[in-house]
Amino acid sequence: MSESSILILLGSALSIGFIHTIIGPDHYVPFIVISRARKWSTARALVVTIICGMGHVLSSILIGTIGIAAGSALGKLEAIEGIRGDIASYTLIAFGIVYGLWGIWRGRKGHGHRHLRGGKHLDASNARSVTFWTLFIIFVLGPCEPLIPLLMFPAVSHSWFVLILVASVFGITTILTMTAMVYAGIKGVTAIKTDFVEKYVHAIAGGIIAFSGMAIRIFGI
Numbered sequence: 001m002s003e004s005s006i007l008i009l010l011g012s013a014l015s016i017g018f019i020h021t022i023i024g025p026d027h028y029v030p031f032i033v034i035s036r037a038r039k040w041s042t043a044r045a046l047v048v049t050i051i052c053g054m055g056h057v058l059s060s061i062l063i064g065t066i067g068i069a070a071g072s073a074l075g076k077l078e079a080i081e082g083i084r085g086d087i088a089s090y091t092l093i094a095f096g097i098v099y100g101l102w103g104i105w106r107g108r109k110g111h112g113h114r115h116l117r118g119g120k121h122l123d124a125s126n127a128r129s130v131t132f133w134t135l136f137i138i139f140v141l142g143p144c145e146p147l148i149p150l151l152m153f154p155a156v157s158h159s160w161f162v163l164i165l166v167a168s169v170f171g172i173t174t175i176l177t178m179t180a181m182v183y184a185g186i187k188g189v190t191a192i193k194t195d196f197v198e199k200y201v202h203a204i205a206g207g208i209i210a211f212s213g214m215a216i217r218i219f220g221i
Contacts, residue, residue: 006162009155013166016146017173025212026092026142027053027178032185033205034131037103042186048132049182050175052139057171059084060144064152064167074149081143085216088142092213095134100206107200144174 021027028049035045060081067077147170155163197204 006158009151009162009166010169013151013169014173016150017170018177020144020146021174021177021181024216026089026216027056027174028181028185029212030092030135030138030209031178031182032189033208034135035182035186036189037201037205038131042183045182045186046179048135049179052136053175053178054171055136055140056142057144057147057174059140059142060147061152061167061171063143064148065163067148068152068156068163074153077148081145081148084141084143085145088138089213089216091138091141092216093210095138096206096208096210096213098206100203100210103200103202103204103206107203110199144170 031045031049031052034040035042040048063080064077067080147167151166151170152163155166
């Protein structure tokens with residue numbers, strides 16, 4: 001593989017990472033709406049996005065690296081990624097539905113924060129960790145579909161160093177794009193403030209998350 005071929009692969013990694021993230025609402029919509037519903041600071045939302053993005057990218061890199069090192073056929077690795085994609089999308093839909101139903105109940109009850117001893121909110125003490133770990137697990141399960149067949153397999157035909165370099169460019173681009181989209185989205189949704197939105201913000205968030213998961217199933221994005 002010539003130097004020009006390596007540069008083409010690196011350019012492809014950058015463009016595919018960017019486009020793959022932009023056209024997949026599941027990469028950023030959950031963070032935007034959860035941030036709004038949970039009243040996360042922008043910094044917290046971006047940190048959570050980066051952590052989940054790292055889990056998302058590294059899980060596919062790990063599977064691809066192990067598969068290539070073991071001599072697995074491309075079709076077998078694509079099948080594994082397909083199964084992971086199905087699990088992630090259905091889990092995202094289920095999370096959105098459950099969260100949305102809880103949000104409807106909370107909105108109809110006019111549910112305020114209940115306090116623990118010391119003035120800590122039950123909502124803050126329990127829901128934060130549940131929400132974070134749910135998102136993290138979903139993103140670890142979610143595959144980077146184009147990474148292994150379009151980038152890792154061609155890259156390893158040159159050397160393992162090129163594979164690492166190409167995977168790194170793809171991963172960094174994906175995470176930076178996710179972060180930029182979440183930041184832009186947060187700035188947009190914070191401007192939307194009505195009594196209805198405030199009352200049913202969790203229900204709306206759940207519905208949007210479920211819809212983004214359904215979009216993956218219906219449109220394959």
